[in-house]
Amino acid sequence: MYQNNAQKLVRLVWVQVALLALILSISRQLFTFSIGDLTQISRVLPDYLQSIVIGFRFDMRVATIAFAPFFLLGLIFAGTKLFGRLTRCIPIYSGIVYFIAAAASIGNYYYYKTYSNHFDIFIFGLVEDDTSAVLTTMWQDYPIVTSTIAAIVITAITTQLVTIAWRKIAKLTWPQRSPIITVISLVITIAIYFIFARGSIGTFPLKQYHANVSSYEVLNKVTPNALLALDWARSSHKKSDKFHSVSKDEYNQQMEKVLGQADAVYSTAHNDYLADNKPNVVFALMESMGTNLLVDDSEKTTDLLGSLRPHYQSDFHFERFLSGTDGTINSIAMMLFHSNISSLSHGSEQKTVLKETAFLPYKQAGYDIVYITGGSPLWRNLKHYLPLQGVDQFYSEEDIYEAFPEAEQYSATWGAPDKYTFKFAEQILKQSQRPVVIMIQTQTNHPPYQIPDNYQPAALKVSEKMMRKVDMDEPKARKIYETYQYANDALGDFVSEIKSSSLGENTLISASGDHRLREFSISFPEDLGTAHSVPFYLYVPESILAHTPHKYQANRIGSHRDIFPTLYAFSLSNATYTSLGGRNLLAVNDIQTPYAHNNGVTLTSTGASYGANRTVIYPWKNEHDLTVDIEGVANPTPNLDVELKKLETLYINAELKGFKAH
Secondary structure, eight states: OHHHHHHHHHHHHHHHHHHHHHHHHHHHHHHHHHHSOHHHHHHTHHHHHHHHHHHHHHHHHHHHHHHHHHHHHHHHHTTSTHHHHHHHTHHHHHHHHHHHHHHHHHHHHHHHHHHSSSSOGGGGHHHHSOHHHHHHHHHHHSOHHHHHHHHHHHHHHHHHHHHHHHHHHHTOOOOOOOHHHHHHHHHHHHHHHHHHHHTOSSSSOOOGGGGOOOSSHHHHHHSSOHHHHHHHHHHHHHHHTOOOOBOHHHHHHHHHHHHSSSSSEEEOOOOHHHHHSOOEEEEEEETTOOHHHHTTOBTTTBOOSGGGHHHHHHSEEESSEEOSOSSHHHHHHHHHHOOSOGGGGTSTTTTOOOSOOTTHHHHHTTOEEEEEESSOTTGGGHHHHHHHTTOSEEEOHHHHHHHOGGGGGGOBTTBSOHHHHHHHHHHHHHHOSSOEEEEEEOOSSSTTOOOOTTOOOOOBOOOHHHHHHHTSOHHHHHHHHHHHHHHHHHHHHHHHHHHTSGGGGSEEEEEEESSOOTTSOOOTTTTTTTTTBOOEEEEOOHHHHTTSOOOOOTTOOEEGGGHHHHHHHTTOSSOEEEOSSOOOTTOSSOOSSOEEEETTEEEESSEEEEGGGTTEEEEBSSSSSSOBOSSOEEOSOTTHHHHHHHHHHHHHHHHHHOBOOO
């Protein structure tokens, strides 16, 4: 009985494995040609074929692991009556596996449409964010019902095929063989099964880096299947919350390599005027203020800047500028705490007081520190975490509604309208008796893109190019344009109010996007200049400029790392601060090799490069805008991002856990 049952089991398991691999492989091809460019793929045909081969190995690895428990139990019970009970579970077990695979594959596609990546560590933000807001956004922005039906249909078909296969296999019988032959046969089968589950017969199993198959980044994104990508994301998330002490020598050596000095400490120049006239400082972190949409701005036809336009044009602004990361909390952690780990505020170290933060120089100079978010006070635990890190007052949507009761009727999924968030900040400024630093986190320009009912958008023509980029119908695309304009209107009105008041001569105002506008697809390499870029706007009162050396070059390369060092230079005298390479963007003499990095994209004065092929850089087409040549050249500095990431990891671990004892 054992021999017959074992042989039936082996055949059934291979059928189950083959069907799961088929689901994942077909999903990959649909994924590839729905997000990829056929012309680009034809140029790298060997890479595409490698993507198929490596992808199939990934699929077989997942498929064999998925059915390993069933296979193992079947082998154990093949000689007992429990084998019959196990076989009755075939449709249930198979159905669950196939449904998860189909649903994950569909979800992976829409995740890419939003984040331009397969499932990654950011997916845990969907759990750690405001859950009700996330669910509302998903329901409004994604075809949840049709996707679920599609997953159910795929599950029903594949499960039925497995059931039919088992009915035929169950009727088969084989002549009795010797126990030795049976053992050898099973050992060979298990060995083959193990090889597929390992993905390799070499020294190392199939790993994440094997997915890097091409300089055409789309192929790298589609090579791993959704289930494997989820597992990598889980692993990264688990590791991200573990910290350890570091080697002092390694730390100093990496500082020297990246910063050219043994530590991350800098200082502002002595400035008598700033010492005697401490200005207020405002920084607005604007939700989804991506340059990838801003490039479509036209005052007469597509007015995306709104009332910010006159200030944007007359004050300082930088567009060859990258957000720190592609996630809001990640960018906040990077700017304020010099951390490449986003879970500081809500992870295992949420009660640890950091020795260095972006607010500390202002705290030491006698400033009040205020943080205002238009969203939930409990988002990422910031309400409790930021006061530990020196924030004197933390305000959220609840405080905004209390100050402006009419705001609540215009609230959206993610919180208070930006207009009232800025009004609240204006109120704080006018009431403050001491110099104050205010950081504002806006919410309106966030999916599902809802503007207040009483807002009348100015001229907006949705271009055909952008329609292709967002891959949605015109009314939905228009909503994106309208919320983008609304947010900039709110910011522009705030700037106008401050400038026209007595605060205008002693208040710095700055703003940047927290990350790119996610709905927009990325074409490689054409979009490297805009893919992860956000603008940086800065107003410095004339009275301060008159007493502070400066030089404005709009095409200077910058990123979130440079925001606070720039603000320090125009607000603090003789102040020491910590920065992992940030600099004053208005310095008279800029550094020789400025660069910015985000999610694989690195910008330098020469051009833009991408992590898929760091040895190639795509030069800027001209000195001013963000377009790049599609033909790359040799990259003289291919490892800038690698070394920076290593430094960031060493820094935050040393900050939290110190240095190893000698």
